[in-house]
Amino acid sequence: xxxxxxxxxxxxxxxxxxxxxxxxxxxxxxxxxxxxxxxxxxxxxxxxxxxxxxxxxxxxxxxxxxxxxxxxxxxxxxxxxxxxxxxxxxxxxxxxxxxxxxxxxxxxxxxxxxxxxxxxxxxxxxxxxxxxxxxxxxxxxxxxxxxxxxxxxxxxxxxxxxxxxxxxxxxxxxxxxxxxxxxxxxxxxxxxxxxxxxxxxxxxxx
Amino acid sequence: xxxxxxxxxxxxxxxxxxxxxxxxxxxxxxxxxxxxxxxxxxxxxxxxxxxxxxxxxxxxxxxxxxxxxxxxxxxxxxxxxxxxxxxxxxxxxxxxxxxxxxxxxxxxxxxxxxxxxxxxxxxxxxxxxxxxxxxxxxxxxxxxxxxxxxxxxxxxxxxxxxxxxxxxxxxxxxxxxxxxxxxxxxxxxxxxxxxxxxxxxxxxxxxxxxxxxxxxxxxxxxxxxxxxxxxxxxxxxxxxxxxxxxxxxxxxxxxxxxxxxxxxxxxxxxxxxxxxxxxxxxxxxxxxxxxxxxxxxxxxxxxxxxxxxxxxxxxxxxxxxxxxxxxxxxxxxxxxxxxxxxxxxxxxxxxxxxxxxxxxxxxxxxxxxxxxxxxxxxxxxxxxxxxxxxxxxxxxxxxxxxxxxxxxxxxxxxxxxxxxxxxxxxxxxxxxxxxxxxxxxxxxxxxxxxxxxxxxxxxxxxxxxxxxxxx
Numbered sequence: 305x306x307x308x309x310x311x312x313x314x315x316x317x318x319x320x321x322x323x324x325x326x327x328x329x330x331x332x333x334x335x336x337x338x339x340x341x342x343x344x345x346x347x348x349x350x351x352x353x354x355x356x357x358x359x360x361x362x363x364x365x366x367x368x369x370x371x372x373x374x375x376x377x378x379x380x381x382x383x384x385x386x387x388x389x390x391x392x393x394x395x396x397x398x399x400x401x402x403x404x405x406x407x408x409x410x411x412x413x414x415x416x417x418x419x420x421x422x423x424x425x426x427x428x429x430x431x432x433x434x435x436x437x438x439x440x441x442x443x444x445x446x447x448x449x450x451x452x453x454x455x456x457x458x459x460x461x462x463x464x465x466x467x468x469x470x471x472x473x474x475x476x477x478x479x480x481x482x483x484x485x486x487x488x489x490x491x492x493x494x495x496x497x498x499x500x501x502x503x504x505x506x507x508x509x510x
Numbered sequence: 511x512x513x514x515x516x517x518x519x520x521x522x523x524x525x526x527x528x529x530x531x532x533x534x535x536x537x538x539x540x541x542x543x544x545x546x547x548x549x550x551x552x553x554x555x556x557x558x559x560x561x562x563x564x565x566x567x568x569x570x571x572x573x574x575x576x577x578x579x580x581x582x583x584x585x586x587x588x589x590x591x592x593x594x595x596x597x598x599x600x601x602x603x604x605x606x607x608x609x610x611x612x613x614x615x616x617x618x619x620x621x622x623x624x625x626x627x628x629x630x631x632x633x634x635x636x637x638x639x640x641x642x643x644x645x646x647x648x649x650x651x652x653x654x655x656x657x658x659x660x661x662x663x664x665x666x667x668x669x670x671x672x673x674x675x676x677x678x679x680x681x682x683x684x685x686x687x688x689x690x691x692x693x694x695x696x697x698x699x700x701x702x703x704x705x706x707x708x709x710x711x712x713x714x715x716x717x718x719x720x721x722x723x724x725x726x727x728x729x730x731x732x733x734x735x736x737x738x739x740x741x742x743x744x745x746x747x748x749x750x751x752x753x754x755x756x757x758x759x760x761x762x763x764x765x766x767x768x769x770x771x772x773x774x775x776x777x778x779x780x781x782x783x784x785x786x787x788x789x790x791x792x793x794x795x796x797x798x799x800x801x802x803x804x805x806x807x808x809x810x811x812x813x814x815x816x817x818x819x820x821x822x823x824x825x826x827x828x829x830x831x832x833x834x835x836x837x838x839x840x841x842x843x844x845x846x847x848x849x850x851x852x853x854x855x856x857x858x859x860x861x862x863x864x865x866x867x868x869x870x871x872x873x874x875x876x877x878x879x880x881x882x883x884x885x886x887x888x889x890x891x892x893x894x895x896x897x898x899x900x901x902x903x904x905x906x907x908x909x910x911x912x913x914x915x916x917x918x919x920x921x922x923x924x925x926x927x928x929x930x931x932x933x934x935x936x937x938x939x940x941x942x943x944x945x946x947x948x949x950x951x952x953x954x955x956x957x958x959x960x961x962x963x964x965x966x967x968x969x970x971x972x973x974x975x976x977x978x979x980x981x
Contacts, residue, residue, distance in 0.1 A: 329828050330704055330804050334942045338949070339921045343575060343589040345549035345596045357949035383824075384705040387738065388942060389921070390640040391547065392656035413708055413740045414640055414654050417671075421658030472532035472672060479530070484658075485558060487529055488666035492563075494526045495667060498537040499564065502523070504630060505539070508761060508768035 311399065312423025315480035319405045319425070319451040321377030323441045326367050331381065332388035333415065337397045339389075350393055351400030368401065372445045378458075380437060381408035386415025395419045405451050407458065407467060409434055420473050423482050425453060427467040437465060453478055512676035514782035516745055517711045520651045524634045526668055533670045539633035540650075541568040541663045542619050543606070545575055545593040546923065547638030551660035552600040564667045565605040569628060572597060572610060573618045574923045578886050578913035581611050590924065604664075617889020617915045620644040620857035624728060625891050627757025631746035631773040636663055641857045641939065643734040646743030647727035648750055649776060651711070653741040674711040674741060675785035678778075681718035683793035688974035690867065691726035692859060692937070692957035694718070696798040696808045698730075699737040701790065704806040707739025710785070713778060714744050718792035724753040725861040732858045733939050736805040745777040797973055799844050800941045800955040802832030807941075808955070809844055811972045817841045835943055836952050837931070844970050847954070850932040852883035852965035853946075854958045855913075856920040859937035860888025862895045864958040868937075869901045871962035871976050877909035878968030884911035884926075886918040910965065922947025935964035 341353040359366040367373055379398065385408045386394060395418045398406075406419065406426045419426050429437065440463060441447070450459045453474060458465045469477075476482040503510045512518055526535040543551075548570070555562070562568065575590040585591040601608040609615040615622055620641050623629045631649035635642060638660040645652035659669055679698060685691075699706075712734050714727075722730065727744050734742025744750075751770050754760045761769040796810035807829065809815065815833075817840040818826045833840055838847065854860075854868050865885065877883045885905050887893040893915055896902055902912045919926040920938035927947025928934055934946055934953050941953040954970060963973040 328831070329824075332804075332940075332942045334921070334940065334945050338944055339923045340947070342546050342923060343587075343593060345593060346553065347550055357944045360949060384708065384738065387704060388640065388735075388940060390638060390642075390654035390656055392550075392638075392658060395656075410705060410708060412705075412738065414656060414735075418656035418658065421656060470672070472529075475531035476533075481530060484529070484670040485560070485662050485665050488535055488662050488668050488670060489560065489563075491527050491535060491668075492666075494535075495537065495563070498524070498526055499667075502537070502539060503772050504633060504761075504769070507765040508772055509765075 312404065316423055316425060316477040316482070317453050319378065320448060321404065322375065322446065323378045323380050323449055324367055324373045324376035325380045325438050325441055327382060329383040330387055331385050333386055333391050333394040334388055336386065336394040337391065342391060342393050347393065347396040347400070350397035354397035354401045375402065377402055377404040378449060378451060379403045379406045380434065380441065381406060382434065383409045385411050387412035390414045392418045395422050395424055399424060420476065420482055421484065423477065425469065425477050427469050429465065429467045433465055512783055512785050514779035515676050515713060515784065516649055516743060516776050516778045517651060517674070517676045517713065519776050520632055520634065521673055529670055533672050535668050536634060536671050537668050538636045538663050539567065540623070540628060540635045541667070542623055542635065542637035542642070543568055543570045543660065544619050544639065545572050545597040547657050548600065548660055549593065549596045550657045551638070551664060554658070554661045555664055560665045562604040562606065562664045567667055568606050568664065569623065570597060570601050570606055570608040571616055571619050571622055574917045574921065576611065576916040577925050578916050578918050579925070581914050587925070614890055617891065618857045618860060618917055620732065621860060621888035621892065624648065624724070625757070625889060627754055627760035630754065630760070631750060632776045636669060640735045641732050643740065643742045644728050644732040644857060646731040646734065646741055647724060649743055649746035649773065651741055651743065654735065675709055676713055677707070677710045677786040677788065678713045678715055678784040679788045679790065680716040681714065681790045681792050682716050683718055683791045684721060685718060685792045685795065688959070688977050689795055689797055690957040690959060691722055691729040693795055693798040694792060695730045695733040696800065696805065696955065697795045698790065699733065699806050700798070700808045702737055702788065704736060704804050705738045707734065707737040710739050712737070712739040712742040713784070714742060719744055720747065723863060724749060725863045728861070729858055733805065736939055746773045797957065797960055799960065799970055801836065801838055801844050802829065803835050803941060803943050804828060805939065805941060805955060807832050811845055814843050815840050845972060847933070847970040848968060849881060849935045849954070849964050849970065851928060851934040852881060852961050853886070853919045853934055853936045853938065854884070854961050855886030855888065855918050856938035857888065857917070858939040859958045860886060860892065862892050864937065865892070865896050865901050868958040868962040869904045871959050871966065871973060872908040872910060873904050875908050875966045877965045881965055881968050883909065883965035884913055886913045887915050889915050919946050921945060935961045935970065937961045
């Protein structure tokens with residue numbers, strides 16, 4: 305488990321680490337973190353509970369339990385990863401387990417936004433490329449990879465695979481402006497203007 | 511790119527600024543909070559030394575963790591109690607209105623905001639809950655957000671967001687007797703898939719949609735997210751205005767007339783441009799039931815569970831996972847599948863018309879032996895209305911349990927849950943693995959009337975047969 309100090313911070317341009325494959329389409333946030341673990345007023349302990357039920361079912365054989373994946377930080381998934389509930393507990397649990405980047409065929413939207421808010425880049429690759437990547441990783445799971453957000457590539461010593469990011473999200477991550485609160489609060493004049501102008505906040509007189 | 515749609519108009523009206531990186535800062539007209547996704551947001555606000563920017567534009571209630579059998583405080587579950595205490599103190603400290611237990615208006619957040627008249631056309635609405643899409647039924651742009659975004663809305667009454675594309679789902683024809691809004695939305699998700707809506711807002715339109723009541727429209731928009739669409743909406747019309755008029759927070763007198771004029775002006779133009787359009791026919795839809803582990807894995811009551819060879823290649827592996835988890839065999843009928851638990855409630859189907867439809871089936875009947883059936887009204891208001899109509903008595907006499915309002919077994923963050931491999935007939939919205947509180951529990955999604963029918967017969971049943979008997 306990583307300590308709090310290594311959570312994403314500032315400019316995110318390169319992520320180095322081993323890859324972990326989690327196969328399957330439509331993996332929902334109830335599976336990533338079952339609802340009973342949402343009974344908490346802090347995210348602190350979620351890392352241990354990530355995929356709790358799936359892991360129990362596989363009795364040590366789940367990718368998040370396999371020894372070889374211990375310490376991996378780049379998660380490889382398939383289609384529509386993170387669908388379902390909006391719970392930010394899901395990316396929080398992944399992050400607290402040690403995940404720092406996710407690469408997949410596609411992501412559910414709320415999950416994608418939640419990851420961005422935590423500084424976890426979600427990149428996409430075609431089905432074919434993901435399959436290629438999975439083969440390479442399976443052949444040598446201990447290999448280190450470098451996710452390069454400037455080049456938009458995932459590299460090991462002999463392979464380089466291109467991947468896609470939403471331009472806005474990519475810009476926010478690379479420049480360290482993925483924590484939106486500061487930007488949003490700095491426009492307070494314009495926000496006050498909206499409060500004065502929106503019809504439903506002004507007895508529909510505007 | 512879409513233009514002239516309600517989505518475009520409301521988006522443009524609420525755009526505050528373009529942010530570095532290209533996303534938009536979108537003003538949020540109404541922010542709804544509950545006990546599960548807000549505590550960490552308030553904590554983060556405190557960490558950053560920020561205040562709530564517009565306390566009067568945030569409204570709170572408690573729904574996910576409340577027990578439905580005994581709501582006396584303190585709750586018997588100390589974690590649930592701690593979450594409610596935290597919400598109460600956050601609301602108190604920040605001057606946020608909280609509709610707590612016994613206030614007369616507590617309930618599932620997506621049930622109470624419409625019934626209070628808080629949800630109105632033309633608003634942007636955010637809540638840390640994916641079923642916020644429900645409020646789109648009024649012609650609002652409403653979507654679920656994560657906890658970091660709850661923090662952002664508290665701090666700035668706005669969000670960073672990319673504009674969605676707009677897909678119009680035009681539904682012609684009319685729903686047949688015994689076929690409900692739930693069947694229609696399950697059918698739409700089956701047709702377009704659980705990821706079909708990613709990147710889109712869904713505009714539901716056409717005669718079949720216009721013919722729906724507000725509560726039915728909420729059922730439709732509620733499950734947009736199960737189709738991958740973060741937001742779904744319906745253009746406001748006389749049905750919308752009639753529902754709103756006289757509600758606690760609805761505009762009154764002169765401002766009511768100004769409001770309806772403004773609301774009308776927001777509707778999608780006749781020549782609006784959509785990024786995509788889909789045409790469906792409501793008359794072809796039969797009562798629909800899920801058989802698998804995603805809301806897209808559904809069939810009509812007369813069909814057999816699909817065999818892999820009649821599915822698209824890309825749907826086969828999740829289908830295999832579904833057969834295995836559900837213990838159901840491809841090529842066999844869903845009708846006649848025995849059920850253990852029957853749950854009527856949730857933000858999808860916990861409103862008064864849902865309870866009326868179920869009570870019509872339950873009246874004078876008995877819950878089958880060995881089946882546990884319970885009804886959870888969506889709010890204190892719904893409970894009160896149901897009691898005034900004596901629906902609670904009809905259910906109790908038939909052997910259903912009548913509970914207090916809350917999210918209940920939709921997601922089992924409270925004592926209501928499946929045990930072991932139990933299989934439920936459920937009027938809720940998600941049949942994910944483990945969703946209803948047991949890691950091997952199984953869920954069949956269907957309309958509230960279909961759940962009532964399953965409770966009476968003890969198995970998945972075509973509600974139309976019971977309806978015909980009732981006539």
